[in-house]
Amino acid sequence: MVISPxxxxxxxxxxxxxxxxxxxxxxxxxxxxxxxxxxxxxGERQAFExxxxxxKQKAYRIAFDFTRDREEAKDLSQEAFLQAFxxxxxxxxxxxxYTWFYRILVNLCLDYRRRKxxxxxxxxxxxxxxxxxxxxxxxxxxxxAIRGQISERxxxxxxxxxxxxxxxxxxxxxxxxxxxxxxxxxKSAEGTIKVHLHRVVIALRQRLAELT
Numbered sequence: 146m147v148i149s150p151x152x153x154x155x156x157x158x159x160x161x162x163x164x165x166x167x168x169x170x171x172x173x174x175x176x177x178x179x180x181x182x183x184x185x186x187x188g189e190r191q192a193f194e195x196x197x198x199x200x201k202q203k204a205y206r207i208a209f210d211f212t213r214d215r216e217e218a219k220d221l222s223q224e225a226f227l228q229a230f231x232x233x234x235x236x237x238x239x240x241x242x243y244t245w246f247y248r249i250l251v252n253l254c255l256d257y258r259r260r261k262x263x264x265x266x267x268x269x270x271x272x273x274x275x276x277x278x279x280x281x282x283x284x285x286x287x288x289x290a291i292r293g294q295i296s297e298r299x300x301x302x303x304x305x306x307x308x309x310x311x312x313x314x315x316x317x318x319x320x321x322x323x324x325x326x327x328x329x330x331x332k333s334a335e336g337t338i339k340v341h342l343h344r345v346v347i348a349l350r351q352r353l354a355e356l357t
Contacts, residue, residue, distance in 0.1 A: 174198075178242040185233055193233070196242065197226050203320060204250055210315045211254035213300060221257060225250035240329050247320070248330040251312050258308045302352040306345060313341040314349075 173181065173195040184192035204225060209218035229246050236245055303311055309331065316322045316330060324342075328335045 179238060182233065182236065182238065182242050185230075186236075193230055196246075200243070200246065201226070204246075207247070207250060207315055207320055208254055210300075210303070210319055211258060211311070213304070217257065221253050222250065225253055228253075244322075244326050244329050247316070247322070248332075251316070251330055255308045255312060258311075299349070302349050305352060306348060310341050310345045310348070313338055314345045317342060 173184075173192055176184070176192070176195070178196065178199075181192040181196050185196075201222065204222035205218055208221040208225075209215065212218050212221065225246065228249050232249075236242070303314065306314070312331065313327055316327045317324075322330065324335050324338050327338050331338065
């Protein structure tokens with residue numbers, strides 16, 4: 146992704162300077178998120194490219210935690226950036242760009258999980274109707290986890306959690322978001338987020354205990 150070497154940033158003059166303005170040339174990567182958002186809203190597309198470079202690895206990691214599939218994670222993170230760019234003019238900056246963007250990404254990941262669950266359920270129903278039942282099913286996530294490493298076991302345990310609980314856990318432990326930031330991303334009360342985290346910890350302890 147090609148990034149312009151500098152952006153024109155208009156600065157207000159100090160008091161008593163007759164209200165004149167001055168233009169300062171700065172490198173895009175030196176700007177904070179808010180300045181980059183404003184520049185993008187003013188038509189400086191390369192400013193958004195800096196935001197993509199800044200958060201693309203984090204976005205990919207959280208998408209992978211949801212999907213456990215590299216290509217799906219790549220597609221979801223790219224789609225999140227496309228949606229963010231398309232709707233950036235409606236972003237009012239009441240929250241940080243980071244929080245606003247991750248709300249988009251998490252919603253896409255939750256939609257992916259729901260679609261995948263629906264496809265798996267329909268496939269299971271079809272096999273049952275044909276009399277195949279569970280006989281031809283491959284190894285379960287639990288079986289795979291038992292044969293894998295600790296990280297794989299945790300991944301398998303997380304996969305059994307309800308989507309919202311999984312999202313809260315990943316945002317807290319993998320992305321380092323605070324309770325208040327997660328509440329904004331998930332559009333939930335902070336108390337609800339705390340309840341989700343408490344239930345996740347209990348559920349993971351139980352599931353991991355079953356794997357030992």
